[in-house]
Amino acid sequence: GDGCVPFNVFGTNVNGLQEYNYVTGTGYAMTILSQDVIAASMSGSPFETWAGPVSFAFGGEHRIEKVKGIASALDQSASFFAGNYIPTNAKWSVTEGFIETAVPLARNTTWAESLELNGAVRYADYSESGGEVTWKAGAIYTPVSDFTFRVTQSRDIRAPNLGDLFNAGRAGTGQVDDPFQPDANGNPKILPDVVTADVGNPNLQPERADTTGVGVVVSPSWLPGFTASLDYYRINIKGAIATVDDQDLIDGCFAGVTAFCGSIDRIGGGNGSNVTGDINFVRAQPQNVLKQFTDGIDFEFAYNTPVDAIMSGWNGDLTLRGLVNYTFNLDTEDTDPVTGVVTIFDGAGINGDGGADISPGLGLVAPDLTWDVTLTYALDRFSSTVTWRGTGSGKYRNDFVVCTTGCPAPTSTAPTINQNHIEAVHYFDLALSYDVLDNATAFVTVKNILNRDPPIIASSSFFGGLDNDNYDRIGRMFRAGVRFTY
Numbered sequence: 001g002d003g004c005v006p007f008n009v010f011g012t013n014v015n016g017l018q019e020y021n022y023v024t025g026t027g028y029a030m031t032i033l034s035q036d037v038i039a040a041s042m043s044g045s046p047f048e049t050w051a052g053p054v055s056f057a058f059g060g061e062h063r064i065e066k067v068k069g070i071a072s073a074l075d076q077s078a079s080f081f082a083g084n085y086i087p088t089n090a091k092w093s094v095t096e097g098f099i100e101t102a103v104p105l106a107r108n109t110t111w112a113e114s115l116e117l118n119g120a121v122r123y124a125d126y127s128e129s130g131g132e133v134t135w136k137a138g139a140i141y142t143p144v145s146d147f148t149f150r151v152t153q154s155r156d157i158r159a160p161n162l163g164d165l166f167n168a169g170r171a172g173t174g175q176v177d178d179p180f181q182p183d184a185n186g187n188p189k190i191l192p193d194v195v196t197a198d199v200g201n202p203n204l205q206p207e208r209a210d211t212t213g214v215g216v217v218v219s220p221s222w223l224p225g226f227t228a229s230l231d232y233y234r235i236n237i238k239g240a241i242a243t244v245d246d247q248d249l250i251d252g253c254f255a256g257v258t259a260f261c262g263s264i265d266r267i268g269g270g271n272g273s274n275v276t277g278d279i280n281f282v283r284a285q286p287q288n289v290l291k292q293f294t295d296g297i298d299f300e301f302a303y304n305t306p307v308d309a310i311m312s313g314w315n316g317d318l319t320l321r322g323l324v325n326y327t328f329n330l331d332t333e334d335t336d337p338v339t340g341v342v343t344i345f346d347g348a349g350i351n352g353d354g355g356a357d358i359s360p361g362l363g364l365v366a367p368d369l370t371w372d373v374t375l376t377y378a379l380d381r382f383s384s385t386v387t388w389r390g391t392g393s394g395k396y397r398n399d400f401v402v403c404t405t406g407c408p409a410p411t412s413t414a415p416t417i418n419q420n421h422i423e424a425v426h427y428f429d430l431a432l433s434y435d436v437l438d439n440a441t442a443f444v445t446v447k448n449i450l451n452r453d454p455p456i457i458a459s460s461s462f463f464g465g466l467d468n469d470n471y472d473r474i475g476r477m478f479r480a481g482v483r484f485t486y
Contacts, residue, residue: 029071029085036064051104058099066091067162078195082172090166096124113142129205132157148217157206164204164286169197176247179254180275194279196246201285209237228301239288246282257337291333299324316379324371332363351394351422352457367391381435391470393424423455444480451476
């Protein structure tokens with residue numbers, strides 16, 4: 001009675017057009033994103049203090065972001081087992097204004113070569129979540145020309161985007177367990193063909209972060225052309241956006257989290273815990289449910305010098321640049337909506353896909369150490385650059401218990417594993433260029449010139465658990481071309 005047309009999978013020429021049309025079809029979707037912006041700003045130095053001009057900037061902006069979508073009738077009726085497109089049609093707007101200033105307090109005194117305070121305030125009124133105030137306050141102090149110290153404290157936000165707010169979803173078909181309909185043994189009823197979709201949540205609030213930065217810049221007078229900076233950062237985010245899993249929504253509704261019940265539809269018009277029929281649709285919506293914390297250091301340096309300052313009689317210039325990051329902590333805090341139990345996932349130093357293993361797969365992960373160092377030699381029209389980049393060694397997860405014999409019973413918070421090490425990787429790249437004309441440059445680049453393989457990482461993921469930002473899946477790669485300017 002549901003329009004099913006049986007398809008015979010045995011033999012040849014045993015199915016007709018009606019059978020083929022029932023099991024085949026082409027889905028499609030088209031999405032158009034647009035943004036309208038009007039903005040104005042003004043800056044200048046209207047007056048001076050005893051230490052120099054005071055600079056001001058202020059301005060305002062109004063943005064409207066829109067999304068329009070269409071999808072096939074097959075997609076909209078969830079005819080496919082998975083990947084059914086649902087068109088999204090929505091818009092949101094924001095009106096904001098800002099003011100910022102830099103005020104010098106000292107210059108060329110006995111105790112300071114310079115001292116400057118700076119600050120900024122921005123107010124943004126979002127059509128969906130209302131008004132938000134962000135700000136920054138900082139100071140820059142140079143006691144002597146060789147050293148500059150800087151410190152900033154700020155309140156930052158990330159407003160939910162069009163997808164977070166209004167995504168109509170892409171529907172699929174999957175299995176869920178319904179604890180509202182237990183069998184004789186008390187086990188949840190298994191529903192194998194429930195349509196599920198991740199959809200937007202127009203009630204989302206912006207993610208809010210408190211950020212601290214402290215750093216020093218060194219420009220030694222005894223080494224002209226050299227500059228280095230070391231900065232410590234600390235970021236604490238509240239109300240981070242994440243999507244609760246379909247089964248977690250059902251279990252949460254069953255446990256009494258009524259806010260989850262509205263995401264569950266049943267045959268016959270029942271909703272959530274109102275059991276008038278089987279579950280036939282579950283919509284998973286993003287929520288402001290997580291807390292995230294990270295801190296670490298950024299080290300950056302640069303050195304520019306003529307080659308003859310190092311080797312007499314040689315021509316050309318050398319430029320050495322480097323950026324190194326070390327992450328101390330990367331914590332994701334999740335509170336179970338049913339039990340209230342708080343889980344903190346430590347993602348610092350994880351080089352695999354271990355963050356996806358925590359329920360509901362919300363943990364951030366990052367290597368402890370990453371670096372990128374370049375050395376450039378330039379001579380007239382010719383330039384060559386060697387890049388050394390890499391990722392330090394890491395772990396699958398920080399809560400694994402490593403053992404081979406006499407292992408304790410594994411738990412969800414302390415699984416056992418026989419090895420928990422992922423090796424470091426080093427890559428070298430080469431780039432050559434030559435200005436064949438005043439407005440044309442020929443170039444050749446070789447990425448991963450030593451053809452270094454990525455480490456082999458055990459994973460349940462189809463893609464092998466590698467992070468594309470840190471590991472090279474392709475191998476040695478050549479590129480050549482000519483760049484023109486007009």
